[in-house]
Amino acid sequence: MALDPLFAPYERGDLVLPNRLALAPLTRNRAKGTVPAELNAEYYAQRASAAFLIAEGTQPSAISQAYLDTPGLHSDEQQAGWAKVAQAVAAAGPAKLVIQLMHGGRVAHPVFNGDQQPVAPSAVTAEGTVVTGDGSVPFVEPRAIETDELEAVKGEYVHAAQRALAAGAYGVELHAANGYLLHQFLAEKTNHRTDGYGSDVAGRIRFVVEVVEAVAAAIGERRTAIRVSPGHAVNDVEEADPQTTYAALYEELARFDLLYLHVLDSSPHAGYDVLDQARELYPGTLIANPGFSQEFDFEGAAERIADGRFDLLASGRPFLANPDLPHRLREGAPLNEADGSTFYGGDAQGYTDYPTLDELQTTTN
Template sequence: MTTSLFDTIKLGTHTLNNRIVMPPMTRSRATQPGDVANQMMASYYAQRASAGLIVSEGTQISPMGKGYAWTPGIYSEQQIAGWKKVTDAVHAKGGTMFAQLWHVGRVTHPDNINGEQPISSSAIKAENVKVFIDNGSDEPGFVDVVTPREMTQQDIDEVIQQFSQAALNAIAAGFDGIELHAANGYLINQFIDSESNQRSDKYGGSLTNRLRFLDEVVAAMVDAIGAERVGVRLAPLTTLNGTVDAKPEETYTAAAALLNKHNIVYLHIAEVDWDDAPETPKAFKQALRDAFKGVLIYAGRYKADSAQQAIDEGLADMIGFGRPFVANPDLPARLQHGYPLAEHDPNSLFGGGEKGLTDYPSYKA
């Protein structure tokens, strides 16, 4: 079937082959020690290069930015070289790939950050949140997060600089652009949401103040690599990792308008995606569309028909399909031809080797 989901679309200087996005998904397969992207990851992403756009799994911008065992970084020369293998493999298959840049803030444990105390907008522990550490076996060990310390102005300046440098590192590693992870309860989100930010300085209190850190990080990255290579991911209605906002629709419509002023190339909205989750209200989606003029991506529980509808209604320009991409490396072809989708094995999502990463076959009629 030929539908607008398979139309080309301009993204900055790139013309993408379709409007299907492989969104960022943590797989925890980086080479140790050093958290380095590797050949196995290169094979995995290259198998999925028929996506219009691939966004890498979250890659930490500094040792302090790491939330989970075995996730890749993008701050060392070795890590940049590792990611170059990945981008070369994806480009060889005609794909376009952005790096998701990540600082987890309080969503970590000292075992993952060289024994340090995590940092956040405020010294508030995320309740009922666990992360996994390397417990010396192939199976991740899940532990509770700890109370972070409130970031000083010096910490904030340092992290902004790390995001800027990570953007430069991503371009050096061959990525076509970057996505700032400002969603799912991680550091930027900890500043945005009212319940996780109890600061009394210029980064807390009013909505303008809570959006200031996002504003300054995006400005620094746009300055470093150009607005046409910067995207941002937000999660307005999810309460993942303990971040909650009192007025999410007001907050995130304002965030979209702020990002529009930076002329970034896309805004990526993560919708709540557990099975009985509430739908994002259509009026809110329209408000985001009105506030942001660049490419708008949505991800969460979409099927071919609902993705098609979102694009046809003008609410979205591209749609991300997360877990379906795990078990279906040829997902765009399967969606286009109505082939059945394979199911992924949840036990092999995090850690391990090729099994459950690169061994899912393409569809054979």
């Protein structure tokens, strides 16, 4: 069968996964008051046949919140909410829950955090707007993080990662993609620093590597993952030479025995095959995400896995609309269509009410 490689188990050291399909991190704006609740637990538990459940972008501090009703992991209440999610996933199994830590940096907004000015590598305002409870508002100018403040920002990631494991998550994914804080350090347009954390490739990758190092030291290298999107200009980030930047970053990441490297296939933006570069230079587990390029479908992903070009596939919208996606693919069954009008915010509609194949067959028999 053309899709068989998607269902092959994956083993690396003590990591044993039942298949090669991961739920991609998807912002759904349904953590009311930034605290995960029963509805969120149900959503993730429904998709627990995946290898990894990579949970939505979760702010490690109040000042890092970029969107309405996204979960945090910097308070006891938020940690207790994530514990409910982890317990539900463990009961449904066999997926391993990984919580993505996402610091918005300059695309965070004061409306979400008590009117605090956002922080960023440099005081460069992002073009565009963000949706709030009162409609869309422009991004605001961030404050450049002082050199002596960088340790505290690293500490936010570390403390959130420790809370994630205390809540029962398997690990964390550091979001260094899509124009958020760590990506802002990597990109020339958003990083104008002259203190050793900018100016050249070595400077721009430095803070990202230090965050990886700090989190890995706190929770373990095999519980720490990272996501990147080379050359992807979302959120007004621009990189002049991503191929050189990420070659240097992968060389540094290769010093750690990380849980995985998650690469968004931003090849059309970067101008080179970003997945092939990652495979060549990074020796550990590689998760590919087709992102917005749509250059490979499930059959194409299975072929690439069989060829060793990457190890797992992170699927977003198909997994959103098909909580039993591995089962459907194995059976060759039709897939539910995702309802774009319910992607962001709302209630159970378009979130936990997509039927499984078994449920559809029950209703038609």
